Amino acid sequence: MAWSWQTIAWAAIALLLFAAEALAPGAFMLWLGLAAAAVFGLVLLFPGLTVLAQVAAFVVLSFVSIQVYRTWFRGRERASDQPLLNRRAEQLVGRVVPLERAIVQGVGRVQIADAFWDVSGPDLAAGTPVRVIGTDGMTLQVEAADRE
CATH class of the missing domain: 2.40.50.140 (Nucleic acid-binding proteins)
Incomplete structure (x- = not known):
């Protein structure tokens, strides 16, 4: 297992995105962080992956993860028992x-x-x-x- 600068960079990006989600919750940075963590795993499995391929994988995985959120999780929120609470x-x-x-x-x-x-x-x-x-x-x- 090779710990190149690319591996460390993707781990740092994933951690920064998870931290940003913790500071400003909204379930958006979480999905980007998961995409960065997946690219981190890809770089660990395939150390010869070019930087362009890594960035392309991040973009594609980000798009897919956000679509998964919008399709499966966003629409399943519980209806509020007090819909006018903050209105x-x-x-x-x-x-x-x-x-x-x-x-x-x-x-x-x-x-x-x-x-x-x-x-x-x-x-x-x-x-x-x-x-x-x-x-x-x-x-x-x-x-x-x-x-x-």
Whole structure:
């Protein structure tokens, strides 16, 4: 078994990619690291492999490993029991609140709990009850609500 500079380089690349995955998880660097580890194994088995062949093998194995991830693993994620957990604005859809500041030229403001939200909708006077019907980023889309 020959420990050439190429063998050590592929081992180092694989370890660096695994470390990058640990620092910034997202399951992307993991697959590149597995491809680099596979090329490390190829260089150990076939010490006469040219650098061009090694790089080509890395590119092909990276592409294949990412496709394996996208096909078999990415689609099998568990559905969340709280899909709106990190979507605070979307959690407010359906709520009825009074306008804190009148909607003028389509823009106004409401207070929900201790937060103020920009709203868009038809022009309405301050104090008018509005129903949140959707979101556009962090702006709530509202319409006049029937008095309950």
